[in-house]
Amino acid sequence: MPTPPAPAPSPQEIVIPQQVRPLSGQLDTIPTFNSNSPELVQTEGILLSTFPQNGMAQPAAHLNFGFNGRFDLFAHHVFRAIDADHTSLYIGVILYNPSTQPVTVDVLQAASYLSQPDAPFVQLPPAIENPVGQVYAGPGSRVMSDILRGRRQDIFPAQIVLQPGSYQLLMNLPIPTTGLEPALNGRSTLARLRSSGTVYAASLALLGRRAADGSEQAPSLNDWIALLQTGGLAGERDRAPTPPDQGGQIIYGRVAGVAQGSRWQAQLTDQPGGDALQIPAPGTAYSYALSTLRGGRMGTNQVQAAPMLVRYPDTGYEANGNYAIEYNLTLPLVNPTAEPQRVSIAVQTPIKEDELSRGGLRFFDPLPTQTFFRGTVRLRYVDDRNLPQTLYVHLVQRRGDRSVPLVELNMAPGTRRLVSVDFLYPPDATPPQVLTVTTANNSAPAQ
Template sequence: MFAFLLTLAQATPTPTPPPPPEPQEFVRPQEVRSLPGGLDQIPMFNSNSPELVQTQGILLSTFPAEGMEQPAAHLNFPFEGRFDLFAHHVYRAPSPEELTSLYLGIIVHNPGSQPVAVDVLQAATYLSQPDAPFIDLPALVENPLGEVYAGPGGRVMNDILRGQRQEGFSPQVIVPPGGYEMLLNVPIPVETLDPPINGRSTLMRLRSDGRVYVASLALFAREDETGNEQAPTLDEWRSLLQTGSLAGARDRTPTPPDQTGGQVVYGRVAGVAQGSVWEAQVADSPNALTLSIPAPGEAFSYGLSTLVAGRLGTNQVQTAPMLVRYPDTAYQAHGNYAIQYSLSLPLHNPTDQTQQVAIALQTPIKEDLLSQNGLRFFKPLPTQTFFRGTVRVRYTDDRGLPRTRYIHVVQRRGQQGEPLVTLEMPEGDRRLVQVDFLYPPDSTPPQVLTVQTLERTDSN
């Protein structure tokens, strides 16, 4: 009898679970405003093309073209004073038998006759495996110690937001007259991974007291007599710089900025962008000192990382302009990867009643002109993650105490988002809220920062 029941159970097919419900759009009526302030003038060395590196070569060179075997690979842009360096690349082994690590090298050259000091103010570099794998996390997680992250880009931005210089980076690099030094010489290993693919994100905030040229390069590791991998030497990097061509495979060619209509291909960034921080005092008007909260039950939003074809009705493109670039790469630094948003909201409750005010990061459905009177969202949510990174919120809480919170945020496409902070504001109350984050690589713009006054109930 037992055998019969077992046979019957094995013969009965397991019912197929119903497919998840399709995401449905809904509209949240609210005003979307342009973000005050703007990007600073600090140049950013932005190495993100090709994102998937398949051949060794030059990723980005700001060296002069004179004396180089491939002049078109060099953009002739010197740095002096403050500048940022951002690099974000992925390597996939061409076959299961070819598992040699790809090295990322950042080389700096002093063309002058006096030594140049390059101060490393903040710096971090992480691999996807094993440093910061992409893992599923809740929408909001408190991150006081910086131990919450999903992906190397988010982990790097988290470190820089906290003003850190990762162990292993020298606080200062001295480049002798006419000499070269390595700012970074690190592997992207794939040997133990299945599938054999890995990525590395890097951000450095630098300051030089003289003119320097910088290049990011990709070179396969060499093996010693015993078969162990060896990092490329300074001479090997210099040889690649002087004789090499652009690394491949090349990304999709971007859509020209004067094209109207059709699909927009943003392209990947390889060049020098202008801007490190977007700083703003978010107030009622350019000359105002306060930001009046919305009426109960209403909200307004400010665009974040808005871009061509994704302005959310604001007519504002926040994307950093390119000072120099390769012809087959992005015309602007779409997405503002590694750019810091530092926003001050001097909230004011002008009413004669206590109001509950919430501030949230949101990822509405991308639009250029708003097709409806507000922002569009999904419910239930689709699977694509559009934002993952740490946000810092500083404010005075309802007990009058200063608070600083680091919150890791994960949002999918069309997600309204949960409040970063909720305040009980008595009549006439003024409360400064400061929101800071570095736009994380592997995120998809645009987002908005929303201020909402919650509907009062009888219990209030």
């Protein structure tokens, strides 16, 4: 008989003693329409409505929040076929102008992709260059890459003009399951918008209708308005979150509401208001925590999750994971020593902790199977030849992943080097991550 394959070795912990720092700066105050609950939609209904409750058949489904000026709209939902006909579930996003004057909504950037066929969850290397945005694993990965590059997909208009008291659709797109096994699909969407006056928004779910010839038809604007005015919340509802002041195991809950924050910009320096970040001593590293949340602050005592301005009672108290929020981080690196130093920068996914129980970051070797991060990171820097570089790298990281350096710099004594790291936190990722700066050990023998 053939010898059975040896079982895979169990992951062993590796501890890297080092400092983890909180991010300077904070989220901006741009509101984000965040529609992510229920993630798996199995009944028609309202996913998220910021309309006033007046005149609505089910007032509790409406959160009464108007947008005026810059705002973001994020939606991430999955659908499993509920009939043998495999009718698609349509996601509609509707805007309304309550005023007596026309309101213009500019669509600055926008993208929406399906898991199948637009952006399947394919196996990719841990790090691969992504110069034109054709590398992705999942719709969240692809959407965030597009928006990072400032794109507006051509299925979205550049501008919508809402007449007084009128409704218009920003989006009316299907999540089809025909021909899929299992009959499961998902759609991720992000739009950056700017309105000239107050508008209300809602994301809604309706099954496609069959026409007399058997073809599937998208819901009409009137179908969406009728659902908005008479319908209740879509189901099945996700697990309710743990209240913030309750101890024990944390259930974060999926997010449905308006979060405060679209972007976190920070210059990472040694002193508040300073203009320099000294590189670590040779053979050491430090990290900055990314997308920290309650129960996962990595010893920083900092929660980066966006606060909710309005939310449904059975959904997340914060925008845990900061899905679709952009991080713009600048590192003005300085080599203060009298020797040349080799410095590397990496994004890592250490084992989640609230306090650092072992005085540093914990990683696994070999890595377990769960993927915790899929997304593109942009790096801008001046290389060792004094040439400006812009590098896009798609990362796939598992739990406890030390990852590989994204940039390595040879810094002469007393020199400065500016590095910018930008990314949008992708849905289907699990926080937190860290941004790590490491200086090589000059005394180590050459390999």
